[in-house]
Amino acid sequence: MNGKAEKDYSQYFQPPSLADAKKRGKEEIQVHYEFEIPPEMRGLGEGKFYMIRTYGCQMNEHDTETMKGMLEMMGYRATEDKQQADVILLNTCAIRENAEDKVFGELGHLKALKAERPSLVLGVCGCMSQEESVVQRISQKHPFVDLIFGTHNIHRLPQLLQEAFFSKEMVVEVWSKEGDIIENLPKKREGMRAWVNIMYGCDKFCTYCIVPYTRGKERSRRPQDVLAEVRDLARRGFQEITLLGQNVNAYGKDFEDLDYTFGDLMDDISKIDVPRIRFTTSHPRDFDDRLIEVLSRKGNLMEHIHLPVQSGSTEVLKRMSRKYTRERYLELVGKIKRAIPDAILTTDIIVGFPGETEEQFEETLSLVREVQFDSAFTFIYSPREGTPAASMEDNVPAEVKRDRLRRLNDVMAELSRQSNERMQGQVVDVLVEGESKNNPDVLSARTRTNKLVHFRGSRELIGRIVDVKITETQTWLVKGELVEQPEGAKQAI
Ligand code: SAH
Ligand code: SF4
Ligand code: F3S
16 A cells, blocks of 8 residues: 555564573663653654554553653644544553454554555554564554554654654564663653552463563562652652552562562552552462561552462463462462451453363362452463463363353352442442543542442542442442541542
């Protein structure tokens, strides 16, 4: 259409390889503090609009905030209207096949728009871009895409956009290099809740998972940089901060010069004046006693722990290379519950992993009941090219997988309903996040344990922490009434 030749992109990266990836990590991570947008690029977006579609996890959501920050420093303004956008970026997720399908579907829709307005710059970034097969497919089937870049070089967005404007060819820049840490990137945060990366990448190599390949090796931000960012957000009045990492419990393990763990970081952050601190995600393997002790002091550390278990069968966990057994997981849960009796646990579970038998699936059901998770993200196993599990025989029939998912979700719904019923009559403090979706007179809020609460109240309460008495419970939602507050109490900072 616009003369872009088909090219071989294999020079940019290797396909996922466990053997190669496991060799990584020897070279030192560099932290770069000197990020700036070159002055000549600052006006590039004057009078123009951008739109970013984000797929996947909070890591991606937060990367989108960074890209928005850079685009706005270049003069671009946000739009939700495709027709108005001069730049459209798809920040993609590769975790399961259906995540990728959505992006290819969207590219199909955008083709017509690009044909109408050839000046539109259309970019694909995020985890899918780190896969060679995806880049090949885009170059062959969607040659109207102008720009592809990966997860390690989002700080290069200004330069890449400029190149995309002037190049007739598709601009592809994907680094297979692990990625250093770039500090001081601008971020466009909205609302009263903020995400803060504490680390990047993942070295766990669960056999089903693409993330260690798309996000590179585990690397922690320096504590002083994380603490400075949290302090700054506190000063700016943010009410809730969620610390992000694929496996936050591995925080600090890569410091060669410093003995400082995630527990230490949480301890330091608990002293900063932010009402609510959360974190995600915890890998059970590195969850240590120090962290449990720090969390048990509560204060601004919320008693909600997202602790993905994936399966209740030791045999399946072994094939997943999760490096813990059913018993070890239950032991950890026991320890957490003894130290923090009102802690709420949530989890991630995969059903239909290669070779999963009915008995092994039932072990998952029994573990779920034993732990009494409050909620879970549940998934049907999806083979990811290049991961070790993709070469295991995917021998659980599709309808069995669907049936297991349904049975698991039924149990989860029952547990959630029971847990919500236990809240009946309680007075809980909630952070008011906004109006509820269907009724502007009803506010939507979250408890410390991350439960969704709806209650009637004025918009003025948005962004504040207030007390609500629970009056009605449902499966995924509880409803309540505002408890009158003494004047000035629990004001937003
Ligand atoms: N780092 C997080 C998980 C990130 S991915 C952790 O380890 O907890 C989020 C969830 O997606 C995983 O916990 C897992 O349950 C699911 N997932 C990952 N790869 C998958 C695959 N190939 N098929 C199905 N679900 C998958
Ligand atoms: Fe994937 Fe496992 Fe890393 Fe989580 S810990 S991102 S599931 S490899
Ligand atoms: Fe998806 Fe990448 Fe997150 S694969 S789940 S967006 S780390």
